[in-house]
Amino acid sequence: MEQVKILAFGAHPDDVEIGAGGILARHTAQGIRVAICDLTDGELSSNGDVPTRRQEADRAAEILGLAGRYRLGFPDRGLTGTREQIDEMVRLIRRLRPQVVLAPHWDDRHPDHTACSRLVKEAVFDAAVGKKAAEDGQEPHRVQQLFYYFINQTGKADVIVDITEEYPRKKEAILAFESQFVPGPGRTETPLNRPTYLAMVEGRDQIWGHQIGTTHGEGLVTAQPIPLNGLV
Template sequence: MKCDILAIGAHPDDVELGCGGTIAKLISEGKKIGIIDLTQGELGTRGTIETRAQEASDAAKILGISARENLKLKDGFLNNSEEYQLKIAEMIRKYRPEIVFANAIDDRHPDHAKAAKLISDACFISGLRKVETYNDKGDLQEVWRPKHIFHYIQWKNVEPDFVVDISGFLDKKIESCLAYKTQFYDPSSTEPVTPITTKDFLESLTYRAQDLGRLSGVEFAEGFTTEKLIAIKNFDGIVCN
């Protein structure tokens, strides 16, 4: 199944937190979007592999994702190896996206920046004809290289190269994030407190989107960075602040 966009995250919930509003908006416009989680988030302070898997499935249903897979790479120990690049390249060749959303290029969790580079390199080798990968049936896959890689913003306030207007879709983003019941603010929980389980972090999803919206002249926005210069065909759709 071909997807217009493949959103890839080091951990289940990375994609929802980083670009859930953008995904919800694009799906409402008829785009097919898939999510690839690189790890099962098994080193997370809260939750288990099983609960994270169920939460990821619930979040995908909320957003209306066309496909979601988990590569079960090693949480906390992502590395830019040939093995990991090839596993991601298999997904790129399977879903043949025009655009890939990837982890932040710089962030608090070391897996995020590592994943950003790993995903970028995998997108490149996926377009090399002499790199062979195979599908689940053992058939040789055709080469495919996405046209663009855009990195969503996570914990750190990385300055975006552009923002997407998600006005009208912030509630859907937050709903998809709250599907991860074990991971975020729950006053009744007896599990250890982490930086992302605080009420302040949950509220930051709104005030960050508001601030990016304020700067760009819309109600709410999500920011992205890009690895290469992008061109626009015309000025239709650009919001003037």
């Protein structure tokens, strides 16, 4: 069975771990099938190479307990939103049929993160178009909820998920990308491997946790209302 309940898209390996690693760990701990899709291999990153990044991504997937990790192999800094790119994302959504999709927030310093956000929105929309699905020989699929997670920025969250118990796994999954977050001989200094970066991520998660009365939380934003059966 390949279907999943949650499918999280990232422009690069490690994006999802930074912004929603705790959420994914919380759901996999409950036996819920969750997957990540990396649009690129992050081949233009200052440190590491494609084989290394793939090994690190596989290790992070194991730590988070993912049901699958998919790589679409789009070019780093080449998320142009061509019909071919969006169609490939649509095919994956229809194949995995997730109830919930996660994407990077549209306001981020990295252009690939904002491009990924836009592409996911388009792919989620197209995946539900019945006539287009029939043309492609596929069954349409309507995602129930699209949430956006934060990577380099922060902001007001519409939903905060308690990840206190899962925080050690989130940190371990991030640090599985040693080439990106751990400084060392021969590695270029980047915003990611400065001590302040992971401190920022945890500080942000602690602020969100404080807002809901826990130690750590992850914030999500939604562009559409969240349905409730009632208030009590």
